Every structure is written in C-alpha cells, then in structure tokens.
Amino acid sequence: MFPVVMPTYARADVAFERGEGAYLWSSDGRRFLDFGSGVAVTALGHCHPRLVAALREQAGKLWHTSNMYRIPGQERVAAKLVERTFADTAFFCNSGAEAVECCLKMVRKYHDATGNPGRYRVICATGAFHGRTLATIAAGGQEKHLKGFDPVVDGFDHVPYGNLNALRAAIGPETAAILVEPVQGEGGIVAGDPDYLRRLRATADEYGLLLVFDEVQTGIGRTGRLFAHEHAGVAPDVMAVAKGLGGGFPVGACLATAKAAQAMVAGSHGSTFGGNPLAMAVAETVLEVVLEPGFLAEVERIGTALRAGLDRLQAAFPAAIEEVRGTGLMLGLKCRMANTDLMARLLANGLLTVAAGDNVVRILPPLIVREAEIEEGLDILSRTLSQVTP
C-alpha cells in the first residue's frame, strides 16, 4: 500500500513527543540534544515559557480574521522589524518559500512600475536554496530539486557563489535583481565574504538592480546578529525571513525599502493565512526575546565557544572531518566520511543534527543553548567520532 503520508522525505525512524529547551524526548523514552532546531527554526528552543504563554493567551482570544481587516499584531511585528533593519515595510506569509516568492514578485513589479517591464531576470548563486515552489526551485537551480518538474520557471541565471566577476558578466538588459543567501545554508554552510556582499551592493546600485538577501535561515540571530548581512555592513533592498521568526510557529516575512515596495499596492499580492494573530503573537515574542539587551552578544559568545570545540574535534579526527565552517550558531562540519552516516551515528548517541549539501553536517543549536549543553554536544561528537575512526 502507498504510504498514507506522501513519502517525500527520507525520515529517521524516530518520533518525538515532548521538548524542553535544547532537549527532545522520543515516544520510546529516549532523550536527545537537539542541535538541529528543526532546521534553524526553534530559535528559542522547545516550549520556551514566553512563547507558550504568548500562544496560549492569543489562542484564547482570536485565531484568524483574514487580511481583509487590520491585524494589530502585524503592525507591531512590522514596526519592530522596521525599527531594527534597513526595511520600511513588511509583508507576512507562512513559510520561507513564500517569503522568497514575494521578493521575486516584488522585483518584477518594481521594474514594471518604474518603466522597465523587460527587466525580470534574477541572478542567483550556484549551491543556493530558496524553497520548493516552482519559482523558488528555479531560483535555487539545483538539478536534484528541478528534475521532473519541467518546464523550469524562466528568469533565473546562475553564477558561482562568491565570484563577483562572473556575476557582473551575467548582467544583461533584462536583469532585474541579485538574489543570494549571506551564508548558504542548504548548500553546506558557505559564508559569503563580507567584501563580496559589499560589492554586490555596489554592483546592484551601478546597474539599477534590486539586491535581495535570503535570510530565511541566517536571520533572527542565528549568526550572532539579528540578520547576517549586518556583519558585512551592507543592506539589501528586499529580504526574505522565516524559519526562526516563529520559533516553530509557521510564519515568514518579506521586508523591503519603500522604494522597492512602491508598486506593492492593494490587490498586488496576498495570503489567506499570512500573518494571522496566532503567528504574530509568537513572532512578536520571539523578537522581544532575541532583541533583549545581551541576547545576541551571548549567541556570539557561545557560538565562538562551540566553534572552538568543533575546531579541536576537527584537529583530533582529521580522517572524518575535513573542515569546520560557519559563524555564530550556524556551523557546519565538512565531512570526509558520508555526512548521513555520521548523522545517523550521532542520532543513535543522542545528538540531532541536519544534513547539508557538499557533504556537510549542520550544527544549529537553539539560540538559548547553554555552556553545559555545548559541552555535552561536543562530548557526543567526540565519542561518535572515536567510534567511526579506526
């Protein structure tokens, strides 16, 4: 019989029934240290008391009204994001792919409205990931995601990530925007050089292109700043946010300058569920916690400690680990053994991680992770690596 749940995922054979902070408990009673955070989503860990309280309170008041009416929670979350970023305005949706989709539509709409309707092409990077809708798999450009889904949505050109000359050479009269992740996540924790990101800004300005950053994975404190592009001191015109924003409640946002969003008027875009009161109650609380004085500095500090521990492991087990990558609490182990083998053994030893491209194991602890949990994670890694190396 065909599985009742469509078998689109290669799932590990474990189910969780409870979570608290950095830990999960499976239905067969085992405890796991969660250094995957549901792919960088549970930024405040599992069942953070303030998120539970915010969701409970909102659940007893109002769930959904639709975007036919004002939603005060959207106004508060948008104001918070605008206050802390380059953006003047935010559109709320339910996922990362939808956030990127809004960015892509805005890019076309902007050029259409400013007298350049022929400019619609977006230059993207090889190794990118932007979601699984038809347009976002085209933007990602990965063969494994595109195969069988022809025709590919038109309008995306790919150049090697980090190569400014190749990017400049790809600009043509139809080019509308540049879309990159400041740190490629699914692609294997590949950090864009700050200078590369700054030159993308200058290039976009030189050619009248919009610069779009996909911060779906890197955003909301993951790299030790609210958004990863802050490390480089550049700002995009448009940005996609999701994953950490809801701490586990599905929510996404597209942020933009007033200039980039000038044509996004009534009727131009929409979502039934986007930014509903439940999602906004949680997102508002996530932002309150992440923006508390000292929170991001602590992410940076503990990320540095974890990174140092991983570097020590790499030095001790060079036959299994080639390199440590990343920044803040967005770290990756480039493996010499199969990343999926290492992950399966880590899981058996009680540590959850996430696979990425380029044979990388992603280490994405919740942002509230404590020193003792970092030590425990490093112990499990060390024990596991000694089991797999002769």
Ligand SMILES: *Cc1c(COP(=O)(O)O)cnc(C)c1O
């Ligand atoms: C996860 C991710 C997406 C897609 O998000 P979904 O919520 O799965 O649609 C888009 N871009 C980046 C960089 C991501 O990491």
